[in-house]
Amino acid sequence: DHPASEGDPIDPRSFDAVGKAAATLFCRQLARETGLRLSTLRLYSVYGPWEEPSRLIPALICRGLKGELPPLVDPDISHDFVYIDDVIDAYLLAANNRTTEPGAIFNVGTGKLMTIRQAVETARRVLAIAAEPRWSSMPNRSWDSAAHVWVADSSKIERELGWQPRHDFEAGFRKTVDWLKRESSVAARYGL
Secondary structure (H helix, E strand, O other): OOOEOOOOOOOOOOHHHHHHHHHHHHHHHHHHHHOOOOOEEEEOEEEOOOOOOOOHHHHHHHHHOOOOOOOOOOOOOEEOEEEHHHHHHHHHHHHOOOOOOOOOEEEEOOOOOEEHHHHHHHHHHHHOOOOOOOOOOOOOOHHHHHOOOOOEOOHHHHHHHOOOOOOOHHHHHHHHHHHHHHOHHHOOOOOO
């Protein structure tokens, strides 16, 4: 019911999430025992070039370039979409950081909730898609219904490392569209 901070209790809702939680705890303990400057970055919904073709943003773009929309989940599911270039910036800052505690954890997200409906509206506008969305034509993922607020509180990484996202959703979406149009070597992988 609020943006998640790094100190909030974790409650993983998938095996993937359990693995991430375990890795975070392992790295934190290793850093404390050895003094290594290991930081964990908790990434929110990362999108951009090279993303798996079956995920929402590439599916919207690839189908959108054909004037279509992919099957869609509940339109009110929301995520904190963060563009890959901003994530890379966060990793570089964390890797070069020597001032925070060993085992520091940082959320990496925009701090802005975006519904699937808003993401689809952006895709329709940017790609001039006339097709109407078919909501719930694809089942929701099990963890989507459990997370009502899927948004980062990134104030710690901003305060301690000076990181802020440089791209809003539409800017990152447009850059991803441009990349897919430009990179003919990936056309087959993305079904273009």
